[in-house]
Amino acid sequence: MRGAPASGKSQWIHDNNLEAYTLEADHFRMLLRSPSLGEDGWYISQEDNGPAWELLLDCLEKRMSNGDFVVLDATHTTSKAVNAYKELLNKYKYTVYYYEPDTSLEECLARNAERTDYKRVPEQVIHRMHKVIKTTPLPKFCKKINSIDEINNYFTVDLTNQYERVRIIGDIHGCYTALQQAISPWDEKTLYIFCGDYLERGIENKEMMYEMMRLSTLPNTIMLEGNHERHIANFAFNTNLDRSKRFMKEVVAPIIKDMTKKEVESLQRELRLFYKSLRQCYPFSFHGKKYLVSHGGLSYVPNMTFIATSTFINGFGAYETDIAKIYDANYEKGMCQNFIQIHGHRGVPDGTYSFCLEGEVEFGGELKYIDITADAFTKSGIKNDVYDKDYMRHEYQNMTQHLIYTQNEDINILGNSKLVKVKKCSPNLYSLNFTSRVFHKRLWNESTVQARGLFVDRLTGDVKLRSYNKFFNLNERPETELNNLANTLSFPVEIRTKENGYLAILGVIKDELIFASKSTTEGMHVDLFKDLFQKLPEALQEEINELLKCNCCSMMFEVISQEDTHIIKYDQDHLYVLDMIQNTLDVNGKHIDVSFSRKRLAELDSILKKYDTQLISIVKTVQQVNTMDELTNIINKELNSHHESEGFVLVDSNGFMTKFKGPYYNTWKYRRNRILEPYQQNGKIPYENCKNEDDRKFADFLSTLEYDVVCKSTLLNIKAMMESKGLL
Template sequence: MRKIYLLSGVPGAGKTTFIKENKLENYTISSDNLRLQFGSPLHIYDKNTNQVIDGMPFEQDKLVWNMLYSIVEERMKNSSTTIVDATHVTRESLKKYKDLSKKYNYKLHLVKFGRDLPISEFYNRNKNRGLRKVPDYVIERMYKNMKKFDKSKHGINNLSPEEMLQSLDWRESDLDKYEKIQFIGDIHSSGTALEELMRDYNQSTFYVFCGDYFDRGIEPVKTMEILLRLMKEKNSVFIKGNHEQHLDDYLSGNKYSSYFKDETLSPLLKAGYTRTDFVDFSKKLQPIFIGNFAGKRLIATHAGLHPGQYSNDDYLKNLALTNDDMFIYGIGGYDIDVDNEWDNEEDDVFQFHGHRNIQLRPVITGSSNQKSFNLEQKVEHGNDLAAITLTKDCDTDRGFSIEEKLIENKIYNEKFKPYTKFSEKYNFFSMKRDRNINANDLGNGITVLNFKPHVFRKKLWTDETVTARGLFVNEANEVVARGYNKFFNIDEMSETRFDKVAEKMSNKKFLLTKKENGFLAIVSYIPELGGLQVFSKGAGKDYSEMAKDILIENLQSSNHTFNELEEYIRKDFQNGDRYSITMEVINNELDPHIVSYDNNKVVILDVVDNNLKENLREPKADVISKKFNLERRDVLKSEYTIADNNSLYLLCKTKEDATKLLNELFSLTYEGVVIMFEDGFKTKVKTDYYKTLKYARGTIENLSKDPEIDIVKALKSVVEKRKNTNKKPTLLEEMTTNHLISWAEKIEKYGKEEYQTKDIFGNRIYSVPKLES
């Protein structure tokens, strides 16, 4: 939480011992520990005692304090309670902390140690401090500074060590003096709905607001007016939501989101609200509220607690050490059903929250065991501003009755399409914030998600980066178009090891499909963008237009039109059948690849349901292929496999057969083969032919960067070096050498000036424009 404690005292006052005894090391930054990171212990001469002692390296103190302040600031950015173990016995030593506390809205405390001890006691203690021993003259100087410091006014709240420990415990509010308790869910600048809800406001009710007051809605000014008025009353508390972080970023001078600027900040500034108003608002926010009503504990947070975060016996103790994000964002992501988990706990504790409700759980479920109440009801999508009221009732087992109040939000941003049965039980907000994922805004509420290039290079694969591969989503949490999850080559990952795949092929049915050598296109009906759309994975203009142009050409050559295809898919969409068609796009001129093709074309790969399950629909893909005369990807058969009831799925009789089949696949003379198991698992084989040719292409591309080089001579030199090595070449090395020899012969045949426009051994060396993918 937003608290910082500065331990203050002469060396030997007991600061570090206090931290250890109370197990606070994980929350503490120690200047001594940092000194030992910057240098080794030194021999120090004590001029008072004429002795040499082992002590701390102080020569890098400027670096030490710069580092310490940097760590403090990073912890403040993360709303982490922080303790600083240093002497802090001068007014000057507090200045940086004051500045940072003001910037990040932190409560600053000074914890005093050893104020009642004589200087002789510090001398005695110093003898047993080991590496942390300092010369006696340092003790003398700091002791004088401390006495002078304590007489001065420094404007910081003073605490004893015991008072500090007490302040780390959370206080439970006694709410029995109120007749009713009302909890209010996410508001999102829905001022009119909030105004209607507050018509029944009275002093005998205690109000708990559960966060997310702004953004996404279109009435921030009206919302701020109501909230600031309510914040003056003593019968209300305000929980901090994740959208309040944008306001904090603005106040602290950090980068904040553009939509906060446009939708919230600019209208408020234009209406006359000032920085002072925002600071006053922010200071009223707290990460959690705990109260007791009719003998029952009530907990309110923004994101809701998982039972694993709560212990009924000692939950209040040291709660202030918990990072704010644990309450604001919760644990486990949006798709964790904390409400169901909480309801199944035996503890008779009730929680109230907003933030996440992709399960679309109602406020009151009707279950007699309900103890968790979800007040996130998609108000920004034109749904309800939700509130729940507890009223004392001795005739109930709980000790209070529960009543919900739902105010329909009729004034909302039209771009926030209402949630439907197609909305995912997953929230893509975390993907959009992931530093490893590109979130490209296509307008009208559509975003395409793709993992960044460094994820591939560094193998930073997670559930989210694997999923973010041509994934198009809208504001209603719906997948509107998609390609495939990232899947891997044989031996690229532990789960795709050769022996594991062979074992699986002898136990699970699978398809073998020819891997075409073009680029992936995704076709889907997206009303927000005007109808049927054709995109590359990244939705880049050039490749998307290229894919659409070739699709239109192929349709026309078989006496069909793009409009016919659009109408066909639109009818499916309206009937609730929502899917994407994945296609491989071949363009010999503008997008040359290693494998040669006779014509530009699209090849239908699969039909994929528009959700996160990646359900592939073979029959539907066949129907569309036949109806519009579009080429369908090849399915391979093998003598080592047996057909199952005439289906296309195959099954190896033994692991040995599977091993033979895999080796056979590596020897094919096209790009490769995709192995698709019936349970959804996929892997791919890149053939030796393709891999060696790709390596050879890299060689000639590097050589051709120099316009003055004799390509033929350079290639022959490379070949000679490969042949003259004493090491016996592998089969792959031999294949690569043969590619280079054939290349040199063809370049020699066509001439130096012509080689770039020729198809050299099936590998393209075209001069083509750089396209946006």
């Protein structure tokens, strides 16, 4: 703001609802000293003007460091007054606009006379300031506006006639090789937008540092700022280096180790220019659609001027926040200015109007990118093979604080990785399971596949209970693609039934049976499992206890419970024994030790035959095949059938496992996850998720039911209702 006292600055702020964004000089004077007694009334003392402005500037810097929109309510009569902010403006990359009320001297004097006495200003001061303001221009970096509407929303550039394609590239994290695949060959008719996080974590930081600076100078690039760019700024400006210790050690030190002082200073100058060129977001339109690109991702899109740049950079909510779900809901409410959102930073699923380009490229994941043309919107990924293959060990070695610390270093490396979630369980156990990020971003390696239903002693790190290593669906991984199975599998191969319940694990600690789900030894699923198991004859329970204890192994179950139904209907509760596996971190085989498994299951089969119980059985081996042709025929037959089952598990002679789900299961799982559950959660049937006429019939049937009935129903309940009406 600029204007003489009583010119209407505060009124303009009030009229435009800007009080929450305003720092007012008189407010800080009043914080330090109450109104003072004057000759004929009260007044705001100027004696604490210096300390008051120090406070104001401290608060201003705090807001600017967050990237907040700020209104400064002061007279700003001269260039000197505005130049006091110049260092902060350069440091935090701010643009200055000012509004100057067109108020006559006479009106200022009249308004001043009507003010509360302590807010009145001596008339000679108003005369002097009004004259100076009318005759003294502000510096050229200050841009005058006549309405807040000129700046309260960022300009949305129309790229339709400028480029044939827009390519938006996600977090790079020092992965130069993957980036080159994404931008080669370079196309002058494409606008390249980079979402930020250019360095750190990857192993090609030197190449990437010079490449990002080169790219920033090209006319058809837009470079956004990510949360990791603060480390670049700290090095470039020689500030807050204590907050960038790892960056300085792992990124900067290897690059500058052979440089002279002048060369380092030159690099810092180049990086300062690079950092100043970064934007916090980029709104654009292209062939009739609007897009908003940022690093972190927003919950909705109000007038963008009022969004702190730190929100564009770090995003709304926590790293794990399902931003697409929130954004989609707000988009439907008309709260997003019709922008389709594209962001990086957080490993979350895509939505209908919000798309994530964070692919954990630095951990061997993918460099994600989106191409937009006149008639297509496609998302792709480039698999990165140039990364630190032993990054979990190096991550552990760099830690100053550990989440878990046992006597087993391999367990410590696994349990302290950010790719693994750890939970304390009784008795004196940790459970280790891969995170949702690993699952969604497919960050599978020899370590993350082990973190699945793994329970270890908190002191020794010894494995006490465990499940299979994670194994994958047909066509989910290169080694499980149908065309590659002939090279992957060792025949003969067993085909086992895939039952549709939940995984449970049974082990023995100090002669006591321990019941567990994938992640805990407590909770509903554990209780259901335990209750079913304890319905077995006591002698059978004791024999199973002895079998596990003598062989130091765990028994895995698929638990079928009428209290926890899924996709496939079962008439009664049942415990299917899937396998038995040694209580060690590494097994003699890819997923199981076949020899150990067969011996233990044979022993269990002999035990079960002694008891008259229908509650427990070993999962059925449907067939054994000896050639790839036999297996291919069976798979093709099953993939084209619609009988009511989940599918099958393949186990080869080396313990390698893969699985495939049948069409019936996949169809109904999709309807549950994408139609029924969204309707139960928000009360709106998502017809846009219906892929075919049968999906629409399912959605239409839901619309005929009372909403309360739908909310209380499982998928199997809904299917039973449809069957009763002859709709299935």
